[in-house]
Amino acid sequence: MSTVLQNLVNQPYQHGFVSDIESDVAPIGLSEDTIRLISAKKSEPEWLLEFRLKAYRQWLAMEEPNWPNVKYPKIDFQSISYYSAPKPRNTLASMDEVDPELLRTFEKLGVPMNERAKLAGVAVDVIFDSVSVATTYKAKLAEVGIIFCSISEAVHNHPALVRQYMGSVVPVGDNYYAALNSAVFTDGSFCFIPKGVKCPMDLSTYFRINTENSGQFERTLIVAEEGASVSYLEGCTAPKFDTNQLHAAVVELVALDDADIKYSTVQNWYAGDENGKGGIYNFVTKRGLCKGVNSRISWTQVETGSAITWKYPSCVLRGDGSVGEFYSVALTNHHQQADTGTKMIHIGRNTRSTIVSKGISAGQSNNSYRGLVRIAPTAAGARNHSQCDSMLIGDRCGANTFPYIQVNNPGAQVEHEASTSKIGEDQLFYFAQRGIGAEEAVSMIINGFCKDVFQQLPMEFAVEATKLLGLKLEGSVG
Amino acid sequence: MIFEDSNTLLEARGLRATVAGIEILKGIDLVVKSGEVHAIMGPNGSGKSTFAKMLAGHPAYQVTGGEVLFEGKNLLELAPEARARAGVFLGFQYPVEIPGVANSQFLRLAYNTLQSERGRDELDPLEFDDFVREKMKLLEMNPDFLDRSVNEGFSGGEKKRNEILQMALLTPKLAILDETDSGLDIDALRVVAGGVNRLSGKDNAIVLVTHYQRLLNYIEPDYVHVMEGGRLIKTGGKDLALELEARGYDWVSEEAGVAPAANGAAAAQAANATKAAKVKAARVAKGGASA
Numbered sequence: 001m002s003t004v005l006q007n008l009v010n011q012p013y014q015h016g017f018v019s020d021i022e023s024d025v026a027p028i029g030l031s032e033d034t035i036r037l038i039s040a041k042k043s044e045p046e047w048l049l050e051f052r053l054k055a056y057r058q059w060l061a062m063e064e065p066n067w068p069n070v071k072y073p074k075i076d077f078q079s080i081s082y083y084s085a086p087k088p089r090n091t092l093a094s095m096d097e098v099d100p101e102l103l104r105t106f107e108k109l110g111v112p113m114n115e116r117a118k119l120a121g122v123a124v125d126v127i128f129d130s131v132s133v134a135t136t137y138k139a140k141l142a143e144v145g146i147i148f149c150s151i152s153e154a155v156h157n158h159p160a161l162v163r164q165y166m167g168s169v170v171p172v173g174d175n176y177y178a179a180l181n182s183a184v185f186t187d188g189s190f191c192f193i194p195k196g197v198k199c200p201m202d203l204s205t206y207f208r209i210n211t212e213n214s215g216q217f218e219r220t221l222i223v224a225e226e227g228a229s230v231s232y233l234e235g236c237t238a239p240k241f242d243t244n245q246l247h248a249a250v251v252e253l254v255a256l257d258d259a260d261i262k263y264s265t266v267q268n269w270y271a272g273d274e275n276g277k278g279g280i281y282n283f284v285t286k287r288g289l290c291k292g293v294n295s296r297i298s299w300t301q302v303e304t305g306s307a308i309t310w311k312y313p314s315c316v317l318r319g320d321g322s323v324g325e326f327y328s329v330a331l332t333n334h335h336q337q338a339d340t341g342t343k344m345i346h347i348g349r350n351t352r353s354t355i356v357s358k359g360i361s362a363g364q365s366n367n368s369y370r371g372l373v374r375i376a377p378t379a380a381g382a383r384n385h386s387q388c389d390s391m392l393i394g395d396r397c398g399a400n401t402f403p404y405i406q407v408n409n410p411g412a413q414v415e416h417e418a419s420t421s422k423i424g425e426d427q428l429f430y431f432a433q434r435g436i437g438a439e440e441a442v443s444m445i446i447n448g449f450c451k452d453v454f455q456q457l458p459m460e461f462a463v464e465a466t467k468l469l470g471l472k473l474e475g476s477v478g
Numbered sequence: 479m480i481f482e483d484s485n486t487l488l489e490a491r492g493l494r495a496t497v498a499g500i501e502i503l504k505g506i507d508l509v510v511k512s513g514e515v516h517a518i519m520g521p522n523g524s525g526k527s528t529f530a531k532m533l534a535g536h537p538a539y540q541v542t543g544g545e546v547l548f549e550g551k552n553l554l555e556l557a558p559e560a561r562a563r564a565g566v567f568l569g570f571q572y573p574v575e576i577p578g579v580a581n582s583q584f585l586r587l588a589y590n591t592l593q594s595e596r597g598r599d600e601l602d603p604l605e606f607d608d609f610v611r612e613k614m615k616l617l618e619m620n621p622d623f624l625d626r627s628v629n630e631g632f633s634g635g636e637k638k639r640n641e642i643l644q645m646a647l648l649t650p651k652l653a654i655l656d657e658t659d660s661g662l663d664i665d666a667l668r669v670v671a672g673g674v675n676r677l678s679g680k681d682n683a684i685v686l687v688t689h690y691q692r693l694l695n696y697i698e699p700d701y702v703h704v705m706e707g708g709r710l711i712k713t714g715g716k717d718l719a720l721e722l723e724a725r726g727y728d729w730v731s732e733e734a735g736v737a738p739a740a741n742g743a744a745a746a747q748a749a750n751a752t753k754a755a756k757v758k759a760a761r762v763a764k765g766g767a768s769a
Contacts, residue, residue, distance in 0.1 A: 421577055424574075430573065432558035432559040433561075434584075434588035434648065435562040435588055435592050435648075436588060437559050440587070448576070
C-alpha cells in the first residue's frame with residue numbers, strides 16, 4: 001500500500017481520555033451473588049431479580065458462540081466488573097448537580113446537554129459506565145405523555161410497562177450475550193411514546209465506558225404505541241485502555257399498529273491501537289418487533305469503532321404490511337474486525353424490507369456483512385431488497401459477504417445485490433492530477449460510497465458521521 | 479506558431495525512469511514552448527505513456543536521472559496535485575471510474591481548487607452548473623453526464639470527451655493528451671479534436687501522445703517526435719507523421735541505429751532537434767543491455 005494511503009488510515013482516536021471520577025465498582029466476577037448485589041444496589045422489585053436470575057441460569061447452560069468471522073482470545077467472564085457507577089449516586093434533581101468533571105467529559109465528547117441540548121433540540125439520556133446520569137428535556141416530553149428516562153427509573157415509576165415489554169423482543173435466553181445482559185444489565189434508556197403521539201424532537205442516548213475492566217451492559221427499550229413515531233439517536237465512545245472491554249447491550253424496539261421507530265447509531269467505541277491492542281468488544285443484540293399492522297422500524301448505523309463489532313440489528317415483521325429497514329456503514333481499520341448485518345424476519349402479509357450495507361475496510365482489518373432474510377410461509381406478498389457493497393482501501397484488508405436467504409412463500413420477492421470496489425492508487429492519482437489532494441479525494445469517494453446510508457441519518461448525525469469517517473481515514477498526508 | 483526562448487514551458491533533460499525496477503525512459507530530451515503543439519509517436523511499449531504519466535507525477539514511476547523544468551522550476555519535486563495546480567494537465571488514456579462521486583461534484587471541486595490556487599473566485603454549484611453546461615455544448619456532451627458518477631459506465635468515447643471537458647474547465651498551461659484518439663469513432667474524433675483546437679493558444683502548449691497519424695489530420699502539430707526504446711530518436715515537422723503512416727517505424731529505428739521494437743542499442747540524441755543537453759556516454763553504453 002502506498003504511504004499516502006497508509007497515512008490516511010492512521011488517525012489517532014480522539015475520545016481516548018479517562019475522566020477522573022470516583023466510581024462505585026462491584027467486586028470482579030460473576031455469580032448469583034453479584035446479580036443479587038446489582039439488584040439490591042438498584043433497589044429492584046422481586047420480579048426483576050427473578051428475570052435476572054432466570055437469564056443467568058440459562059446463560060450458565062449456554063456455549064459461547066464461535067461462528068462469527070472474528071478472532072479474539074477467550075473472554076474470562078470472571079475477570080470483569082459487572083457494575084460501575086460514578087459516585088455519588090443520589091438522585092439528581094437538575095443538571096447543576098451533575099459532577100462537573102462528568103459534564104466536562106461530555107463537553108469534550110461534544111454531547112449536547114443543558115442549553116446546548118435545547119439549542120440542538122435533542123433530548124439526551126447519558127449512560128456513563130453503567131448508570132444513567134442525566135436525562136434532559138424530561139418535563140417537556142412528559143407534557144405530550146412521552147416517557148424518556150433511564151431504565152432504572154422506569155422500573156420504579158412505570159413497572160407495568162417495563163414488565164410487559166422487557167424481554168418480549170429479545171427473550172432472556174435468546175443468545176449468549178443477550179442472556180448475560182439480561183442477568184447483569186445495570187441501566188439503559190427507556191422510551192415510551194403513547195398512542196398517536198409524534199415525538200416532537202429527536203431523542204438521544206450517549207453511552208460511555210470509563211472504567212477499565214468494567215463491562216457495559218445497558219438495555220434500551222423503546223415502545224411506540226398505535227400511530228406513534230419517534231427518532232432515536234445513539235452515540236458511543238470509550239477511553240483508550242490496553243485491555244479489552246466488553247460491551248454487551250440489548251436494544252428492544254416495539255412498534256404497534258402504524259407506529260414508526262427510527263433508530264440511528266453512530267458508534268465510535270475505542271478500536272484498539274494500530275497494533276490491535278485494546279479496544280471494545282461490541283457484542284450487541286438489537287432487535288425490533290413490528291408488532292402492529294403497517295408499522296415501521298428503521299435501523300441506521302455508522303460503525304467506526306470497537307476492536308470487534310458483532311451485531312445484527314434486526315426486524316421481526318409480524319404485523320401485516322409492516323416495513324423493516326437497515327442502513328449500515330461499517331468501517332474497519334488497523335486490526336479491527338466487524339461481522340455485522342441484519343435479520344429481516346417476514347411473518348405478516350405484504351411485509352417489506354430494505355437492506356443497504358456499506359462495508360469499508362482499511363489497514364489489516366476484516367469486514368464481514370452477514371444477513372438473514374427469512375420469508376415465513378405466512379408472509380404472502382413479502383418483498384425484500386438487499387444491497388451489500390464493500391470497499392477496500394489498500395491491499396492488506398478483507399471484505400466478506402454472507403447472505404442467508406430462506407424463502408418459504410412462493411409469492412415472495414427477494415433481491416440481493418453485492419459489489420466490491422477498491423480505492424486504488426489510480427483513483428487517487430486521477431484526483432491528484434486534477435489538483436485534488438488525497439485526503440479530499442478519499443473523503444469524496446467514501447462519502448459517495450456511503451451516500452445512501454447518510455441520507456437516512458438525521459442531519460446533525462449525518463454531519464457527525466461524515467466528520468467521523470473523515471477522522472478515521474484522514475491523517476497527515478506524506 | 480513558434481515563439482522565442484523566454485516562452486519555454488517545459489524542458490526535459492536526460493530524463494530516465496523505471497517502473498518496478500525496469501528502466502523505461504532512457505534519457506528524454508524535450509523542450510516545449512508556449513503556443514506549440516508537439517506530437518509524440520511511436521510503437522507500443524516505446525515509453526510514450528510512461529513519459530506522459532511521469533510528467534504528471536504518477537507514483538508508479540521512479541525518476542532515476544535527469545531533470546524536468548516547468549516554467550524554469552523543478553517539476554519533479556512537486557507532488558502530483560501541485561503539478562496540476564501549476565498548470566500541468568494529463569488527459570488519461572484510460573480514465574478511471576470513480577463510483578459514487580457525481581461528475582458535477584468532481585468537476586466543480588477540481589475547478590474551484592484551481593481557481594483558488596490562481597487567486598480567482600470559486601463558483602457555487604448553481605454558477606458552476608451554468609458554466610460547465612456551456613463547455614459541454616462545445617463538446618456535444620449530454621448534460622446527463624453531470625449527474626452520473628465520474629466515468630462510471632461511460633463508453634470509451636464518452637470518457638475521452640470527459641477528459642477534454644476537464645481540460646476546457648481547468649485551462650492548463652501544458653496539456654499532455656495520452657492517446658486521446660484511441661477508442662474514438664470519426665465523429666467523436668472530430669468533436670474532441672475541435673475541442674482541443676479551441677483550447678490551443680499562444681499561452682499554452684499541447685503534447686499529443688498517439689499511435690496514429692489520424693489525430694494529426696485534425697490537430698496540426700508543430701513538431702513530431704518518434705519515441706523508441708525510451709528515447710526520442712527523431713524529430714520532424716508534421717510531414718514526418720505522414721511518412722510514419724506510410725512507412726511504419728522501423729526505418730526510423732534503423733536510421734537512428736536503434737534495433738526496432740527492442741530496447742535500443744545506440745545513441746539517438748542526434749535525431750532530436752530540440753536543444754538537448756549533452757547526454758552522458760555512460761547512458762549510451764548501457765543502452766542495449768536489456769534488448
